[in-house]
Amino acid sequence: MSKAPTGNPPPPMPTSKDDIHGTWRYLEWGVDQIMSHLDNGVDLKTYMSLYTSIHNFCTAQKAIGQTSHLNSNHRGAHLLGEELYHRLNEHLKRHLQGVHAEMVKHSDEALLTYYIQQWRRYTTAGTYNNHLFKYLNRHWVKREMDEGKKDVYDIYTLHLVRWKDDMFGTTQNAVMDAVLRLVEKQRNGETIEQSKVKQVVDSFVALGIDEADSTKTNLEVYRQYFEKPYIESTQKYYDSESKTFLAENAVVDYMKKAERRLDEERERVPLYLLPEIMTPLMKCCETALIAAHAPLMRDEFQVLLDNDREEDMARMYKLLARIPDGLEPLRNRFENHVRRAGHLAVEKVADQGEKLDPKAYVDALLEVHTQYAALVQTAFTGEAEFVRALDNACREYVNRNKVCQKNSARSPELLAKHADNVLKRSTKATEEDDMEKVLNQVMTVFKYLEDKDVFQKFYSQTLAKRLVHGTSASPDAETSMIAKLKDASGFEYTNKLQRMFQDMQTSRDLNSNYEEWCNATFEKEDRKEGVDATYQILGTGFWPLTPPTTTFVPPPTIVKTYERFQNFYTHKHGGRKLTWLWHLCKGEIRTNFARMNRVPYTLQVSTYQMAILLLFNDSDTVSYDDISNTTMLQKETLDPSLGIILKAKVITANPEGAAPQSGTTYSLNHGFKSKKLKVNLNMAIKAEQKQEAEDTHKTIEEDRKMLMQSAIVRIMKSRKKMKHSELVGETIAQIKNRFSPKIPDIKKCIDILLEKEYLERLDDNELGYLA
Known part of the structure; x- marks a missing residue:
């Protein structure tokens, strides 16, 4: 030179x-x-x-x-x-x-x-x-x-070309090694002059001359001579550091360090590196810090779950979410853990057998769901796949737990009973907000039920009784619950429930019209005959009510009262037939023979009990045979009804303690005492309740057969021809939101429809529709 x-x-x-x-x-x-x-x-x-x-x-x-x-x-x-x-x-x-x-x-x-x-x-x-x-x-x-x-x-570009050929080619390795040692110092906690690295980066970028067009630049030189060795050095550094750290420290501490290191590398990029390096650099760091040790972290996940280490689980989730397929093993372990937790929770309350408290059962199901739903939201950011894992686990332990081993429909039955208890009027008033919260909890469990048709059947029965007996805690709560069910399962699912409410309103209007008719038709003295009564007209197709299981001859006083209403109704609605559901009727009787401070007691009784007690107006002592012959009640109904009256000591048996049977006589207990002026004798008979539950399950099975058959006919009507296996699959898809059908049951329904000539067999295992 x-x-x-x-x-x-x-x-x-x-x-x-x-x-x-x-x-x-x-x-x-x-x-x-x-x-x-x-x-x-x-x-x-x-x-x-x-x-x-x-x-x-x-x-x-x-x-x-x-x-x-x-x-x-x-x-x-x-x-x-x-x-x-x-x-x-x-x-x-x-x-x-x-x-x-x-x-x-x-x-x-x-x-x-x-x-x-x-x-x-x-x-x-x-x-x-x-x-x-x-x-x-x-x-x-x-x-x-x-x-x-x-x-x-051009002359400036010539200067760059000369530097690249004469200087860069022989010095860049030494320069890059010096840069990497400087960066390593910073990673080790030392303070460095970051501007030096930045200026080296800028020089490498400036040397990226496009061979096809020297007036343009590219990042090829930077990528080959800076980015590539920088990332390789980073990989090597974190491979070594992570192995050394894990050999001496717990996985939880390592995750904290890895999280800190990833943040440091991300923050380093805008200080002296090009933005283009961010993606490959973070991928390199994630490989060295996370992917290389993912099995170790996943093994630790179960320990964190068992000990409710929410913050550490959140950290693990964020780390493993960075690598491909990093979270799937966590989701599987989470699902299995929730499933086990659900089964254990149910086992704690399952030993009560038939006496199992619906609230205790539902609370056990909810406790597990509430705990892990909160964990999904906080630790796993509400990620859809973790929500799916939670749903799968809940669906499993709600439908296939210890309580459901003998009867797969037990969960929906108990949930319906719990909903009934919640919606019933009780002495302890439930706040509106609390009621809404409890109803939402019912819907949480409902979402996981596979046999939603069972819940519907039991819920409609309990709703019917609440409406008939006037025991609903709140009309608004009832309406809210039906709206929730409608949102979850559609209009058809709640159609009959809504019609029940319409019938109740219609009945209220009808009673007002009846009272006006009586006032206009009868003199005041005539109107006093019979008993004060209100009537509910319930549509046969919408109410899940069965006719009485016993014969019954009502007392003349009641006959006179209901015949008057029957005349009014027949005149107003010609062609309609009234069927009296005596087992659902109730009333109040005043005890003139026994008083509290000169105030007669009021007995709340069923119609059957009323018929029994009214016989004592004619005689203080009535025999079992007289009661049986006069009321015509069958022994299965008469004995429990008498038993409740005897237990309350309104009447006494002769001889004392004798079981209800022929030859026994009963006398009014003139010394009857009670702490309450109103004494409730209208209690459910356990035998009737058990029989009702059995009948309900039989009805459900019949309804399911009809639902499957109608689905099959509907499918075949639109498709005309279909393979047998395809028809089974399509049937399952159409009705799985109501219950989980079994393939043998679907095949039986197909055979029934073949016999009825709705369908025909074709060649090649195909079925055809017969119009």
Whole structure:
């Protein structure tokens, strides 16, 4: 490299404008001053004279090219422009040889300092030189590039190409090693000059010259020589650190460290790296810090679940969510854990057998769901797949737990009974907000029921009784519950329930009309005959009510009362038939033979009990046979009804303690006492309740057969022909939201429809529809 001292005078300016040798001697001195002595450089006057000499040279060559010897002179001008370009190119080579010779004497941070200093000096000089050789750029360089010549660049790009070929190719490994050692220091907690790394990154980016178009840049150099070794070094660093840390520390502590390291790497990118490195860098870190140790973390997950370590589970979730398929094993373990927790919760209350408290059972189901639903929201950010795992587990332990082993429909039955207890009027008033909360809890369990038709059947029965007996806690609560069921299962599911409410309103209106009719039809004295009564007209198709299981002859007083109403109703609605459901009727009787402080007791009784007690108006003592013959009640109903009256000591048996049977007589207990003025004798008979539950299950089975048959016919009507297996699958899909059908049951229904000639067998295991 020719280097002139700063104080040396410049060579004389060329006397001839087209003198390449004289022009270059003068230019070489100026370029050297700019390249090697940038701090002092050249003054403006000198710089302008250098600029002018290039201008004169270029314009002189242009003028020569316009003489009569055009072709030869143009070629001469071309050769002289090329000569000037190549002489500058050689000068840059020599300059960089000197820089390189000095650079190899440095290492680590000193090397980076020298590299950055020389890079900054060199590129700044390149900017000055690019302006100095503006005319060469404009004329010769442009023409060469337009003609598609390779290895010809504008003067600034030429500086970069020379650095890339003469400096970068031999020094980038040492520079990159120094950068990586600097970054490692920072990872180890030391403070570093981040700007040094940033300037090295910028230099690598600047050297990305597009070979197809030198006016454009790309990131190929940066990616190959900076990003690739940076990521490889990062991978190696965290591979080593994570193994060492895990050998000496717990998994939970490691997760905290991994989380911290990932945050540090992410924060490092905007400080001195390109944004483009973020994705590959984080992927590298995730591989080294998470994927490599994922099995170890997953093994720890069960320990965290068992000990309710919510914060640590959240940390594990966030870490494993970063890697492909990182969470699936966690979801499986979570599902199995919730399933086990649900079964254990049920087992704690399952030993009560038939006496199992519906509330205790539902609370056991809810406790597990509530706990793990909250965990899904907080630790697993409510992720859909974890919600699905929770749902799968809950569906399993709700439908196939210890209580359901003998009777798969036990869960919906108990849930319906729990809902009945919630919605019944009780002495302890339930706040509206609490009621809504409890109803939402019922719906939470309902969502997981597979046999929703069983719940519907039992719920409709209990609703019917609440409406008939007027024991609902709140009409609003009843309406709210039906709305929730409708939202969950559709209009058809709740259609009959809503019709029950319509019937109740219609009955209220009818009773008002009946009272007006009585006032208009009968004299005041006649209206007093019979008993005060209200009537509920319930549509046969909508109410799940069965007719009485016993014969019954009502007392004359009741007969006179209901015949009057029957005349009114028949006159108003001709053609309709009333069926009296005596087992659902009730009333109140005043005890004139026994009083509390001169106030007669009031007995709340069933109609059957009323018929029994009214016999004592004619005689203080009545025999069992007289009661049986007069009321015509069957023994299965008569004995429990008598038993409740005896237990309350309203009457006494003769002989004392005798069981209800022929030959026993009963007398009024004139010494009857009670702490309450109103004494409730209208209690459910357990035998009747058990029989009702059995009948309900039989009804459910029949309803299911009809539902499956109607689904099969509906499918075949639209498809006309179908493979047997496809029909079974489609049937399951259509009715699984009501209950889980068994394939043998569907096949039986298909056989029934074949016998009834709704369907026919075709070739190739196909079925056809017969219109």
